[in-house]
Each structure stands twice: as C-alpha cells, then as structure tokens.
Amino acid sequence: MAEIEQLRNCRMCPRNCGVNRYHATGYCRLGALLKINTWQKHFGEEPYISGTKGSGTIFFSGCNLTCVFCQNYQISQLNSGKEYTIAKTADIMLELQADGVHNINLVTPSQFSIQLIEALHLARKRGLTIPIVWNTNSYEKVEILQKLNGLVNIYLADIKYASNAAAIKLSKAPDYFNIATKAISEMYRQVGHIRLDENDIARKGIAIRILVLPEDANGTEALLKWLAENIGNDVYLSLMSQYYPAWQAAKYPETTRSLSQGEYDSAVELAEKYGFHNCLIQELSPSADWTPDFNN
C-alpha cells in the first residue's frame, strides 16, 4: 500500500498542495476517503462508450479545476456526495459490471487518482474484466498517469483552453495548456487511438472532448491544430455544443450567454479543415444525441 502513503503529502495533481489528506484538505477540499455523488448506468456518453447496455458511470465529488460555468457545480464545486472506502468503491465497480454495462466510467477522478489505483487493483483481483474509462479534465500530472498505465483502457480527455490567460480566468487553472497537452500525450502513448469491438464499442484508446465556448474562449483552432500535429487527425473527437451559462458564468463577458449556431458551425468547419475524420457533432441542444461527421 505504498502508493496510498502519498495522501500524507498530496501532490497527486498539478495543484501540488502538499497537505496530509487524513487531517487537512487542499485546493480540492477533499479528505482521504473517496467521495462519490452517484453511480449509474449512463446512456448519454459517446455511442462507442454508452453502446446499447450503458456505461457504468461513477461521478466523483469535487474537482481540481474551478470552471465558472460548470454545469455540475453542485458535485464538482460544492462537493456534494458521500464518502466511501477503497474496498466499497471496488464493490461499486463490480456491482455495475454485474448490471451488464460496457465499461466502468470514472468521471472527474483526478483528485482521487491514488485511491483509485488501489480500488482498480482490488476490483480486478475480485473479477472486474470490463474496460476502465478515465473521464478527465486533463489537468493531470504525467507521473500519476504513468501509474495508471495498464489499469486504464480508455481515456476520455477534455482539452479546454489554448490560452493560459483564459484558463486562469475561467477555470483558475494556471498553465492549463502546457499541463493538459503533456497529459494527453502520455495518455495517447499508453493506449493509442480508439479501437472498437465487433459491436462498435470502444475497447481501448483515447478520445478527446472539446466543450465549445462562446466568444471562442477555448481558442478552438489552436486546440485542433495541436491535436492534429501531435496526436493526429485519426483521433476520436467530440465537439460538444451543450454550453449554457451555469453557476457563476454570468459574471464573465465571455461566458454569459449560450453558444450560437454560428460559433458551433465555425468549430465544426475548423475540425474539418484539420482533417478530423472521426468527429462527433451535436445539435445545439443540451439533450441532443451525437452524430458522426466527416466519416466518409
């Protein structure tokens, strides 16, 4: 259990708080136990993740980012949830597997990476066989991701901002682009591009998500250019259209309104310009399904 000792001087994410999580909390305001808001069979992820039987999502409380527009702020910022041990978390994974889901989908896991490494080892030992999805904001340390090598099968990774000024202003995330691009490069090194099984369900690989923001607050073109040049335009890409001004977004001129159709269309055109041929697009509606684009 040497890994777990790292909780006594928590540096598991780029915040590097150095607190003892058994007695204190750092930026994420979370202790040593895992904290989970809910777990369920979920059908709203990309079709190759949700499939027909659903994705076994576990929504972790807290986050190491503070996105002013977070649509799940009760969970991510107000830390709503209940604490669970590593053993109980492994049990939850096994319960979901017994319910027939395609995969175990760990949503916002970074602030519990060390505990999850232990939980995943335990769950595998107890019979967990389905793929593990690490569903992350990509504000991750490479040395922690290296400990997930071989444990995680699929990385579902956001890339949020090309501009560090925007990342600081809208997510309080210094050096986001530099940190996230190093993290995504490591994820890609571990698992490569998405491989599907005979039912078109992902077995392994990395998929990238961009939540398109109004006023091009992401710097979408710079993000797509980096991806094309460093990961390749074969990567599975999801351009998410569901932005609306939640939580504190109205305080910032860039994020005070929903995304316009023109802004979303521009992002789709840029993805086409950079040759992303495994791209999923959406209608401009929070409940819209995914539609594959550029696949011919």
Ligand code: SF4
């Ligand atoms: S996981 Fe939490 S306490 Fe640990 S370094 Fe990150 S923000 Fe700080």
